[in-house]
Amino acid sequence: MNPNGADVPRRELFGLRLDPLTMGQVVARCTDAIEHNEQLSIGVVNAAKIVSMRRDAQLREAVAGCGMVLADGQAVVWAGRALRAPLPERVAGVDLFMELLAESARRGYRVYFLGARPHVLARMLEEIGRRFPGLVVAGARDGYYQPGEEAEIAEKIRTSRADILFLGMSSPRKELFMREWGPATKAHVLHGVGGSFNILAGETQRAPLWLQTHGLEWLYRAWQEPIRLGRRYLKTNLAFLALVARERIRRRGAPAPDGPAASAPAPADPAGTAAPAGTATPAGTAAPAAPAAAAAPGERA
Numbered sequence: 001m002n003p004n005g006a007d008v009p010r011r012e013l014f015g016l017r018l019d020p021l022t023m024g025q026v027v028a029r030c031t032d033a034i035e036h037n038e039q040l041s042i043g044v045v046n047a048a049k050i051v052s053m054r055r056d057a058q059l060r061e062a063v064a065g066c067g068m069v070l071a072d073g074q075a076v077v078w079a080g081r082a083l084r085a086p087l088p089e090r091v092a093g094v095d096l097f098m099e100l101l102a103e104s105a106r107r108g109y110r111v112y113f114l115g116a117r118p119h120v121l122a123r124m125l126e127e128i129g130r131r132f133p134g135l136v137v138a139g140a141r142d143g144y145y146q147p148g149e150e151a152e153i154a155e156k157i158r159t160s161r162a163d164i165l166f167l168g169m170s171s172p173r174k175e176l177f178m179r180e181w182g183p184a185t186k187a188h189v190l191h192g193v194g195g196s197f198n199i200l201a202g203e204t205q206r207a208p209l210w211l212q213t214h215g216l217e218w219l220y221r222a223w224q225e226p227i228r229l230g231r232r233y234l235k236t237n238l239a240f241l242a243l244v245a246r247e248r249i250r251r252r253g254a255p256a257p258d259g260p261a262a263s264a265p266a267p268a269d270p271a272g273t274a275a276p277a278g279t280a281t282p283a284g285t286a287a288p289a290a291p292a293a294a295a296a297p298g299e300r301a
Contacts, residue, residue, distance in 0.1 A: 004028035010069075011085035013076070014050055014247060016060070018069050020080075020087045027099050029068060034109060034163050034188040041066045041178050041190045044093045046073025047240040048232075049171065054243070062175035070096070074213070075237075079244045083251060094196040094206070100164060100189070105132040112157050112187065114177075115143035115168025116197040123201035124168075138162040143169050150181050157185040164189040168197035 005025035010017035021029070026042075033040035043066030045053075053060040063069060070091040071077050080087040104111050113121065121142045128135060138160035141153060157165060165187035167174040174192030182190050198204045 004032055006032075011080060011087060013080055013083060013085050014054070014243060016045065016050070016053070016064060016069065018045070018071055018076075018080075018085075018087060021068075021070065021091065022088050023091050023095065023099060026068070026070065026091055026096060027103055030100060030164070030189045031103065031107070037188065039183065039186075039188055039190070040068060041182060042096070042192070043069040043175070044072035044091070044096075044192070045069065045076060046071075047075040048073075048236040050076065051236050051239045051243065059172045059175070062172055062179060065179065066175075075240060079240075079247075082244060083247055093191070093193050094199055096191065097166060097193045097196045100166075100191065101128065101132050101135060104164060105135040108134075108136060109163040110136045110138035110161055111164045111166065112138045112160055112162035112185075113140040113166050113168065113197070114153065114157070115166075115174075115193075116201070117144060118142045120198055120201045120203055121168075123203075124197045127200050127202070143167075143173075150177065151184070154181040154184040157187060162187045164191065166196075167192045168194070170194060 003025065005019070005021045006029070008020055008025075011020050012018075019026075030040060030042075032038075043063040045063060049059075049063070049072075053063065070093075071080070071087045071089075072091065072093050074090045077087050077090050101111070103109070113125070115121070116124065121140055125137065125140060128137070139156060139162065141156070145153060162185070165182075165185055167177060167190070169177070169192065171192070171194070174194070178190045178192065195204060199206055
C-alpha cells in the first residue's frame with residue numbers, strides 16, 4: 001500500500017466523500033504535492049459543519065471541491081463507525097497545522113500565514129519562531145483586508161514562493177479564498193486552519209487531551225464562552241445525532257447491491273453530491289462559499 005494512502009478508497013458519509021487517512025498519511029500526501037509541484041487544498045469537517053452543509057449548498061460544494069477532505073471532529077469518526085464507513089482516526093485541523101509546521105522546518109519548506117487580527121498574527125509569529133526556529137516564513141498578512149484586495153494578496157503570496165499557505169479564517173471565507181485565489185498563489189498546499197492562529201498566539205486554549213480524545217472539546221469551548229456557544233453547540237450536536245440516526249435507518253433499509261432495486265438511482269441526498277476521488281486537485285474547484293457556518297465542536301470553523 002502506498003504510504004500516503006493514495007490507493008485507499010474514500011468513505012461516503014452524508015453524501016460527502018472523506019479520505020480515511022491517518023495523520024502520517026495526510027502529511028505524506030502534502031509533502032508529495034510539494035515535491036511533485038502539484039496543488040492540494042484541504043477541507044476538514046466536524047459535526048457542526050456537516051449540519052450546516054445539509055442546508056447550505058455553497059458550503060457543501062466548497063468543502064467537496066477540496067482535493068482532500070478529513071474528519072476534523074471525533075464525532076465524525078464515531079459516525080463513520082456507526083454507518084459502516086470507518087475512518088482510522090480524527091485528523092484535527094490544528095494538529096495538522098502543527099505537524100506541517102514541524103515538517104516544513106525539517107524540509108526547508110516556505111510557509112505563508114494569512115488571517116487573524118494583526119496583534120494575534122504578531123503573537124503567533126513570535127511563538128512559531130520559538131517553537132520552530134528553523135522554519136522559513138515566506139510572509140504573513142492579517143485577515144482584515146478590504147474586498148477587492150484579494151488579487152494583490154494572492155500576488156504577494158505567489159512572489160513569496162510559498163510552498164504552504166495557512167489560512168487562519170473562519171468558514172466559508174477560507175474556502176472562498178482557496179477557490180477563487182488558490183491557483184493564483186501557486187502555493188502547493190492550502191490548509192484552512194480556522195482559529196489555530198489564536199491558539200498559538202495564546203488567545204484561546206485547547207481542551208485537555210482526555211476531553212479531545214473523548215470528543216468533548218466542544219464542551220470545553222462552550223464552558224469558555226457559554227453565552228455565545230452553549231446553545232449553539234447543544235442545538236448542533238442534537239441535530240448531528242439525528243442525522244446519524246436517520247442515515248443509519250436509511251442504510252439498513254437500502255437494498256443489497258444485487259437486489260431488484262440495485263440499478264435504480266439513489267435518492268437525492270440533502271448533503272449534496274460527493275467530490276470526485278483524488279488526492280491533489282486545484283483549490284479553485286469549489287463553488288462560492290456561503291455565509292459563515294457555526295463554529296464546530298472542537299474547532300473554530
